[in-house]
Amino acid sequence: MTEKKQRKKKVAFPHMGLIYVAWSAALRKVGLEPYIPPYTSKKTLSLGTKHSPEAICLPYKLILGNFIEALEGGTDYVAMITSPGICRLGEYGKCIQNALHDLGYDARYVELQLYDGIAGMYRFLKQITGKNRPLMFINAIITAIRKVFLVDDLETKLAYLRAREIRTGDAEKAFNKALKIVEAEDSLFGLRKAKKLAFAEMDKVKIDKDREVLYVDITGEIFLVCDPFSNQNIEKELGKMGVQVRKSLTVSSFLKDAIIPKIFRKGETHLQRANRLAKPYLMRDIGGDALECVSDVAYANERGIDGIIHISPFTCMPEIMSQNIFPAMRENCEIPILPLIMDEQTGKAGYLTRLEAFVDLMKRRKRKKIIEEKQLSSSVM
Ligand code: SF4
Incomplete structure (x- = not known):
């Protein structure tokens, strides 16, 4: 040859x-x-x-x-x-x-x-x-799907650790090691072991479990939500400020809706939830992730978390629509929303200032709520 x-x-x-x-x-x-x-x-x-x-x-x-x-x-x-x-x-x-x-x-x-x-x-x-090699292709597809879910689970763990780590940067270092373990394993059988090893690596990070942590969801256009370069590493920046971030849009949630057959799905998918919760404000899919974003605000509000950040690319038509729906949602949703629009001109300093101000607002709001709840319970007694 x-x-x-x-x-x-x-x-x-x-x-x-x-x-x-x-x-x-x-x-x-x-x-x-x-x-x-x-x-x-x-x-x-x-x-x-x-x-x-x-x-x-x-x-x-x-x-x-x-x-x-x-x-x-x-x-x-x-x-x-x-x-x-x-x-x-x-x-x-x-x-x-x-x-x-x-x-x-x-x-x-x-x-x-x-x-x-x-x-x-x-x-x-x-x-x-x-x-045309059916067995080989199905094996490759399942491996890719498993890796997507595993990486998303590790990212969720990273968000938890980042907000609580004792030494800044430890969680990220452990995550990078865990990611290498997953990257190196391509067999379906081996991935189970790799998962255990990867999580064991992350469990080594020393954290302060009692730290006062804020909980924030991130929604928006899926590319920007998932890509740290385009969202200027928002999860890392918020983690440093003591915020545990949950991405509302992930590749695994997208796969559940678009790829995974119904019989293998457990619970409500993101799109099903979007159709249920967005309805009072947006009646149909208008492209991109607008329907999901509107429902994500309602979902975050329902869970009583501290805030939600909506990230969208400049000129993204569906997200311009969803941002214009948020004010109408204020009647029913009291959750603070920070809309961020990104393009190639977005500077880091101004962006960080907005994040800091938002975190500050959420902190004060949370503390006020705790005081009010205490006063209410003592007046009832
Ligand atoms: S308009 Fe562009 S950025 Fe917005 S959802 Fe469509 S492809 Fe994505």
Whole structure:
């Protein structure tokens, strides 16, 4: 065989938080070489911005930047996750393909239609490998799904530890070690053991269990909620301020709605809850994650947590709509809401000041509530 025939095809997906852990495992399992582009940086953003229409949303610019860096780094294929969508997401694929072509890249571009569920993933693997190996593909898909859930569980644990760690940074260090354990294990059987080892690593972090902690949900456009570069590491910043963050939108919750067959789902999914709770304020899906965001505010209010932050990309149409619905929700929802709009111009200092002010507000509100409750209970006695 010639050297060319032996070389594995390199495939790159764009970044969105830690999703690479899952897709790289699936590609390895079907005999391809995952090409993980350099993690999104200012360089990625400026490359994407330079070659994008000015008013297009931030995720598009970052994805284009990831693809340019991947192609410069020598990937053979770039793979795009698409959905029919009511918003611009439905057009992203064609636009990115044209942009890469205009820039002179000989890009082999493939699409993964996520809303087609397992069938869409199967079709994608068949197309990219040029083979039809049902057992191998199903194994790869299950491994990727398991890794998504495991990484999300580790992130939930990280959020708990960060808000309570005694030495700043310990939780993150343990998380990185845990992530390496998960990354290194691709067999379904081995993943169970890896899960135990990863959580054991995180359990080593020394915490102050009695610390006064605030609880905040983060909602918004899913890419921004999940991607630390585009949300300027909001979870880490809030963690340092003693806030335990819960992401309302995660890749695993998305998979439960879009990929996992109904018989394997437990409890209410995010979309089912969205349809139940958003109804008084928004009657139908208007694209993106607007329906989920509106319901997330109602859900956070219902649970009596301390606040909710809504993050959206500048010019994101569905999120502009949901932000305009929040004031109408005030009648029934007393939870504090902080809307944050992100684009390539967003500076860190002003952003941190807004977060600090929000945390301060929630703290004072919580303390006032505790005092009022004490006064009420003593007047009843
Ligand atoms: S949801 Fe918003 S940011 Fe995402 S593709 Fe649609 S318009 Fe763009």
